[in-house]
Amino acid sequence: MNFFKSIPGFLFLIIVSCNQLMAQDGDLSKIIRPGIQVEKLSDGFQFTEGPAADAKGNVFFTDQPNDRIMMWDLMTGLSIFMQPAGRSNGLFFDREGNLWSCADNRNELWKITPDKNVEVLTGFYDNKLYNGPNDLWITPGGGVYFTDPYYQRSWWDHKSMPQDKQCVYYLKPDHKTVIRVADDLQQPNGIVGTPDGKTLYVADIRGNKTWSYPINPDGMLSDKKLFCEMGSDGMTIDKKGNIYLTGKGVTVFDKKGKKLGNIPVPENWTANVCFGDKNRKSLYITASKGLYRIRTRVKGAY
8 A cells, every 4th residue: 555645634744844854954954944945047058167146146157168157137137248258167256346267268367347357367376377277265355265176178278287286376465476375185176265264165176075274364374174074166155154065966064064964956066156146145056057046044155
């Protein structure tokens, strides 16, 4: 006999509701109300990456293989912000409203003004090309941390890694001086810092670990500590210090590194995340060919 057929309707609903909550996993109810689902906003892209929200909460993201930066406007929906776009990958807004980009067509770090003027801030370290700037975070003081893993691109002429290592770099607030701040990771990828500018998180996607570092006044990092046993393609942080890692769906950890749960996303790979909307209480997710969103109980830090 079918077990569910023998259960009264109201009990069946309770079981289904409990299953949905379990699917949300762990303590995610602190982050997302039970029953809230991921919604697809748009699809048809080749590979989405690098979401970042402007001051109004509109979300910009990249479709790197198609060499364009897209914009999800809260009022009008989807449009192309820039194309070509230097094969932009990771994005982040500064306090002046400029959109910074890891533009790996020529392995550069860009600053794009609201009227779409592009300034190349750096393209070389030690007189050599970067491997391919991938993701970035801007400090409250205007310094920029960015990861530089090596993923061979079809649009490059070279076929080997330009730098001797895959590292994390810091562009000082003068936007002229670049220093290496971490050179012992296998493949640094996702990166984000706390709003107070005191702590940096870096995901080593190949090493399958995420690390935390106190940030020194000169921008250097010290006292490397294991945050969690999971790497990530991209990441973000909310106002409570929870960290959101990507790969298979979105996995959320509290500020002490305890796993709260996983948000399933109906794509093979989730690349990156950011908070958007006017109140910063929606998590935007770039996952393969689509852009997704889920409403949250907490506000994003950015």
